[in-house]
Amino acid sequence: MPVEVRNGRWWLVLRDGTAIAGDAGGGVALLAELALTRRLAQGLRVARASRLVDALDVLVARHRGRVGRVVPDGPCPRRYP
DSSP, X not given: OOHHHHHSSOEEEOXXXXXXXXXXXXXXXXXXXXXXXXXXXXXXXXXXXXXXXXXXXXHHHHTHHHHHHHSOOSSOOOOOO
16 A cells, blocks of 8 residues: 555554545444444444545544544543443
């Protein structure tokens, strides 16, 4: 994979080694990999809303500075027993 393509966006690499670009269906694929959001991902696939998720990702990326102010600095949350 060329460096320009690899560094231009975020990538999801599945367990089998398949790389999915973040702006080409990666958002829904990521949701499908997480247990808590698996059903949401199935619904988005049925509704063919992958482009909508990709557009939301681009929107959030454009406003990363504003979003960063909402998320506090410090250690990540711990899992409670």
